Amino acid sequence: VASLQREFSLNPFDDDKLREECGVFGFYGHPDAAAHVALGLHALQHRGQEAAGIVSFDGAHFHSHRSLGSVGDHFSSANVIDQLSGASAIGHVRYSTTGETVIRNVQPLFADLAGGGLAIAHNGNITNATQLRRRLEKRGSIFQSTMDTEVIVHLIATCSSPGFVEKLIDALHHLVGAYSLVIQTNEALIGARDPRGVRPLVLGELDGSYILCSETCALDIIGATFVRDVEPGEVIVIDEVGLRSLQPFPAAVKNRFC
Template sequence: MTLFSFSSHELDFIDDDEFHEECGVVGIWTTQDAASLTALGLHALQHRGQEASGIVTYDGNQFHTHRGLGLVGEVFDDPRVIASLPGGMGIGHNRYATTGETQLRNVQPLYGDFEFGGFAVAHNGNLTNAQLLKQSLVRRGCLFQSSTDSEVFIHLIAISLYSNVIDRFIDAIKQVQGAYSLVALSKDMLIAARDPLGVRPLILGKLPYSQDENSWVVASETCALSSMGADFVRDIEPGEVIIIDHDGVRSIHPFADNTSSRFCIFEYVYFARPDSVIENKSVYMARKKIGAELAKESHVEADVVVPVPDSGVPAAIGYAEASNIPFELGIIRSHYIGRTFIEPTDQIRNLGVKLKHATNRAVISGKRVILIDDSIVRGTTSKKIVEMVRAAGATEVHLRIASPPTQHSCFYGIDTPAEEKLLAHTHSIDEMCKLIGADSLGFVSADGLYRALQEDKRNNQNPQYCDACFTGDYPIPLTDHDMQLVKSK
């Protein structure tokens, strides 16, 4: 028997039927121990990326950096690593690759030495014109050291003709298209910015216990603030650039009137941690309300409501409360998959989902079961889970999904399969139900999802969120993708 450890890519045989998180970013300004606080924040944001992690700090004289492949606890497990990152200012990044291979050269924050000094940047999101910009930058003599789209920011800042850091930074973000939440660090300031539509989350917090009253935190989600004892101040607005320096916090809106909110609706469905508050909404309560809407729209008589853990739990609670059907943990998830265990032979690969989920026969056998999950991607996992529940003695299995059918790929920072590999893109709901093997299949409607988020319904003329993965309504041009389509014809 061979025992070994492996990375998330080596787990593809288990989780290639899931949406993968994007990235998480943290920025710390003027504390005595920026590296430790940044690491705490990254721990809280681990759900947003598990492939790699990195921190850059500045101690008033020089920059320090440590980056590595793996989870935060693996990259920063040695106290000597944190000790090698002195300074009161720092930024950190958790990576899940949406562009570029999983190699150390792609791990962020990215760092460069400029004529104005050192500069580091960390990026959550995805640029839709990165390849076009890269071609232009390479022709101008820029040498790319990574294959990630985030490096475009470094080169655009480097070649900018503006004299100061802020003007160069703004010059760079005005040339890119796509979704981005950025944190950047120079020797004089911490910078944070969101794209003009605010697709990805970014919040501002304050450290109340620091001896320095001018101590601030920037992070992807409020859960990161909780981990370091910081107070939430506000969401950074779409198109806003925040500058934090020794004079405090100031705000710039370089995009004038070209901003509006098209926040990623899937953050509420799946990506954000349940205890986070985003755009003044509790993620946990939003998911419960989605479950309640799902019960109103596609109720079926049953004996128990069972979530597919962990992402289906809040919606299942909401469904159970709205339908007066008991909530039960009929599926138990192993949280230790991906550590050391048996070599994945062909037999183990065929068992796949059973390594990750186990049925709780005591609450399933002889029952009509409503299964609640957040989404269906390829459908292979859903099929295996339905089979597992039937094998545990369920008399009926009704699958309910707490999002509309995912028919389109995301180009804004979520790793999704090509459209032809999305089950909902190629099959009707009835066809999906038959392939998965459920007695019935239902999805929350787009209007139901919007109602759960305190909107009357989706405004087709002016949608309140980015919901392109459901509707195909892409709010930001897909420049690189469109160029590839033209080349392929």
């Protein structure tokens, strides 16, 4: 055990991973999605002050703005919000206890995959990220950051399952640790929570459009209604058809929220 602890504590990739908090916010199907995400991130600012980012999707293209510093430092400008066009958007505020905070480690992380674009924001700590990264690198994956979040992207990219949701579920089954995720693809907003429910994720609604975020205070600031908590191990898919809930993990896992 001691040798394993030394490996993790001396590994720069592990030192740079997200810790304890971070805040995520996703909004699907609203004409002012990015503006509402920015407000939601303001409410979640206590979860991370080191960096903030928003990625939007306008039906054809993804638009991104990521910066070091607080939400107010960069997302109070109408010019920035106007560049984040589209009816869907996700955002992230970053908190870490150790490791270098640089722009390459600011989320949401974006990747242009064979099946379309993918933006992902993550709150949590993938404890087997180092092992997964080494395995993926041996298979040819090239990493652009030191975030454990990027491991999830590469697991999705290398999965042979036909659909994106199937690829994501396959990736989640490789993860050990705590996570709440919001993901924007060309077709859907997706939320996922780890099987033990260690990291929070809630579902809200505003004007018939759905929201996924870390805390209800982010719903309150935009006047949205709290619908329910995302259940431990649950995957929620929101698209033009509506909302569907998937339970890809065994149900008998004790809730350990903190």
